Amino acid sequence: MSEPxxxxxxxxxxxxxxxxxxxxLGRAREERPIQVVIPASCAAVAVGQFPYSAMGAPxxxxxxxxxAAVATGMSHAGxxxxxxxxxxxxxxxxGTYDIGMASLSGAAERNEDILYVCYDNExxxxxxxxxxxxxxxxxxxxxxxxxxxxxxxxxxxxxxxHRIPYAASVSLAHPEDAIRKMRRALDxxxxxxxxxxxxxxxGWKSEPALGIELVRLAVRSGxxxxxxxxxxxxxxxxxxxxxxEEALELYLSLQRRFQKSEIGAADLRPDIERHWRDLRARxxxxxxxxxxx
Amino acid sequence: xxTSFGQLLSANHAAALxxxxxxxxxxTGRGFVSGVYPITPSTECMELLCNQEIEKGRVVRVESEHSxxxxxxxxxxxxxxxxxxxxxxxxxFMAENMVAAALLRLPVVMVAANRTLGPPWNIWADHxxxxxxxxxxxxxxxxxxxxxxLDSVLCAYRLAEDRRILLPALVCQEAFVLSHTxxxxxxxxxxxxxxxxxxxxxxxxxxxTARIVGGxxxxxxxxxxxxxxxxxxxxxxxxxxxxQDRFEEVFGRRPADPVVPYRADDADVLxxxxxxxxxxxxxxxxAAREKGIRLGGLRVRTFxxxxxxxxxxxxxxxxxxxxxxxxxxxxxxxxxxxxxRGLADPGAxxxxxxxxxxxxxxxxxxxxxxAEDLSSREAAGPPVLLEAGA
Numbered sequence: 001m002s003e004p005x006x007x008x009x010x011x012x013x014x015x016x017x018x019x020x021x022x023x024x025l026g027r028a029r030e031e032r033p034i035q036v037v038i039p040a041s042c043a044a045v046a047v048g049q050f051p052y053s054a055m056g057a058p059x060x061x062x063x064x065x066x067x068a069a070v071a072t073g074m075s076h077a078g079x080x081x082x083x084x085x086x087x088x089x090x091x092x093x094x095g096t097y098d099i100g101m102a103s104l105s106g107a108a109e110r111n112e113d114i115l116y117v118c119y120d121n122e123x124x125x126x127x128x129x130x131x132x133x134x135x136x137x138x139x140x141x142x143x144x145x146x147x148x149x150x151x152x153x154x155x156x157x158x159x160x161x162h163r164i165p166y167a168a169s170v171s172l173a174h175p176e177d178a179i180r181k182m183r184r185a186l187d188x189x190x191x192x193x194x195x196x197x198x199x200x201x202x203g204w205k206s207e208p209a210l211g212i213e214l215v216r217l218a219v220r221s222g223x224x225x226x227x228x229x230x231x232x233x234x235x236x237x238x239x240x241x242x243x244x245e246e247a248l249e250l251y252l253s254l255q256r257r258f259q260k261s262e263i264g265a266a267d268l269r270p271d272i273e274r275h276w277r278d279l280r281a282r283x284x285x286x287x288x289x290x291x292x293x
Numbered sequence: 294x295x296t297s298f299g300q301l302l303s304a305n306h307a308a309a310l311x312x313x314x315x316x317x318x319x320x321t322g323r324g325f326v327s328g329v330y331p332i333t334p335s336t337e338c339m340e341l342l343c344n345q346e347i348e349k350g351r352v353v354r355v356e357s358e359h360s361x362x363x364x365x366x367x368x369x370x371x372x373x374x375x376x377x378x379x380x381x382x383x384x385x386f387m388a389e390n391m392v393a394a395a396l397l398r399l400p401v402v403m404v405a406a407n408r409t410l411g412p413p414w415n416i417w418a419d420h421x422x423x424x425x426x427x428x429x430x431x432x433x434x435x436x437x438x439x440x441x442x443l444d445s446v447l448c449a450y451r452l453a454e455d456r457r458i459l460l461p462a463l464v465c466q467e468a469f470v471l472s473h474t475x476x477x478x479x480x481x482x483x484x485x486x487x488x489x490x491x492x493x494x495x496x497x498x499x500x501x502t503a504r505i506v507g508g509x510x511x512x513x514x515x516x517x518x519x520x521x522x523x524x525x526x527x528x529x530x531x532x533x534x535x536x537q538d539r540f541e542e543v544f545g546r547r548p549a550d551p552v553v554p555y556r557a558d559d560a561d562v563l564x565x566x567x568x569x570x571x572x573x574x575x576x577x578x579x580a581a582r583e584k585g586i587r588l589g590g591l592r593v594r595t596f597x598x599x600x601x602x603x604x605x606x607x608x609x610x611x612x613x614x615x616x617x618x619x620x621x622x623x624x625x626x627x628x629x630x631x632x633x634r635g636l637a638d639p640g641a642x643x644x645x646x647x648x649x650x651x652x653x654x655x656x657x658x659x660x661x662x663x664a665e666d667l668s669s670r671e672a673a674g675p676p677v678l679l680e681a682g683a
Contacts, residue, residue: 044508047509050509050511050514053504053505055505057503058504059503060506062363062366066360068360069361069367072353072360073375074368076367076368077324077326077368102356102357103355110355
């Protein structure tokens with residue numbers, strides 16, 4: 001596709017991971033016609049001010065908690081008229097993990113023909129960086145100044161538990177895996193869910209140029225597992241982390257949002273290990289692929 | 294199925310059949326998409342709709358009222374005809390997306406089975422649920438019988454989809470008084486409805502063109518959008534007359550006017566109301582007239598847009614006007630009273646009464662007591678909240 005999905009002149013910050021994710025999807029779609037549904041989020045601001053549009057696809061902005069419901073109506077209207085348009089929800093973590101959870105769960109349970117992408121920058125970016133169920137343990141936010149004490153919700157596990165045809169996590173530091181998953185998700189029928197870790201220099205208080213590197217560190221350390229789950233049952237681990245202490249410490253120290261809580265690698269390690277034990281059991285591989293004789 | 298004698302139908306079923314006929318009439322257009330969620334007393338409307346065969350139509354059983362309207366927004370933005378129904382707290386939960394549907398100028402049609410808001414939980418009628426959305430930018434029609442509900446649903450599509458209007462429309466019918474009460478109702482044929490309702494052709498619908506629906510606006514663009522929305526409301530009454538004419542041509546009966554008078558021309562005391570209390574007022578007027586008391590009735594059928602000019606004309610020369618509300622704007626009084634009281638002649642006594650809250654059974658004797666109270670007043674006082682009882 002010659003035209004980018006997110007055009008020049010959009011309102012995103014420099015180094016925005018969501019911008020990169022948009023361009024990944026733009027590449028993945030090739031000639032496939034798509035319509036985009038954006039609930040209240042940074043993306044809603046990014047796409048520009050009336051009467052201009054920074055979007056290279058037909059787009060509707062919805063209320064905060066309604067993306068999956070509005071997409072449901074669009075998807076049925078398209079099907080009734082024999083159109084092959086893919087309806088894509090493009091929602092932030094707030095619109096997905098929290099206020100949008102009921103409509104998201106409902107649409108997933110009905111197996112609506114929708115691709116739902118959550119670009120997760122782990123902050124309520126549009127409203128100014130408040131705590132959410134996507135905020136990671138130890139990150140300071142504008143309304144939890146000393147850092148969040150609870151763990152982040154396992155959104156991929158929740159969505160896979162709906163037994164939808166396809167649920168996958170996407171790393172912007174692994175573009176081949178990312179584009180392959182986006183294509184697969186675009187071409188499948190029924191409810192598909194993609195979870196993208198989207199670095200946010202503004203919210204993470206990190207260097208804009210380091211976004212992709214931070215995602216790589218999150219993957220290497222095991223903090224952000226890159227996996228895909230088919231029909232809620234078959235789990236495949238796509239990228240094997242090295243679980244290095246160095247990667248985790250570096251990930252935390254390169255973002256000032258983790259400073260106040262003084263959280264360190266040792267504090268996060270037990271949760272990461274527990275999560276990976278579950279993932280290995282679900283994937284049927286108790287031992288990492290590269291350590292198998 | 295349909296005969297000239299009609300069928301015995303509840304208002305919920307009349308509404309569902311009206312929506313089904315309108316849905317099928319768009320089979321040559323972009324079809325029909327509906328999101329529905331149950332709540333007493335609108336549930337049976339949704340259930341009947343779900344059990345209809347609709348060519349090129351889809352009714353999605355969603356997980357909440359909020360999403361029901363979300364589905365209608367998505368369907369309508371893609372050019373499909375849409376419908377939903379709800380009541381009371383369901384409408385309150387749906388409200389955010391109702392506002393969105395209006396501001397997106399989508400011609401969604403909805404039927405409300407009016408039920409009082411809770412807690413405490415009470416499933417019976419008053420108008421508090423839909424009047425809460427007075428300023429939400431929807432057309433609001435209030436019905437007095439089951440035939441009017443069915444006819445209003447068909448008219449609502451024609452009005453909502455008219456390019457001079459393009460607004461969502463809410464048809465209101467009271468819990469149980471209409472929603473569950475069977476009455477003889479004429480159900481038109483599909484061929485008639487096809488003639489009355491042309492396929493929806495929504496300008497600016499989502500298609501293949503890269504454009505944004507509902508993007509960000511700055512203050513001035515918002516001022517312009519609100520002005521256009523308000524102007525569309527202002528064109529309603531002119532378009533409504535055309536819709537009445539066309540309806541009469543096709544179906545052989547004329548839908549009621551926005552304001553329906555009953556023996557009002559020579560009335561010493563005029564009783565103004567909305568919904569089914571309007572038909573109770575008619576019974577009271579007949580009883581009073583037999584005793585030589587010149588009572589008259591005025592039923593407000595179109596509440597949004599507000600028929601201020603029509604009401605002012607009907608109030609001319611009337612010295613005593615009782616406005617009877619089946620709602621309480623807490624800390625103020627009746628909503629209809631608040632809007633109508635400034636339209637009477639100078640010196641006229643306009644008194645507000647609120648009755649039938651939470652389903653209190655309003656009977657002709659209540660209306661007669663109100664007329665008597667008003668006749669004894671020298672001047673209007675604060676609005677009076679009456680108890681109708683079970």
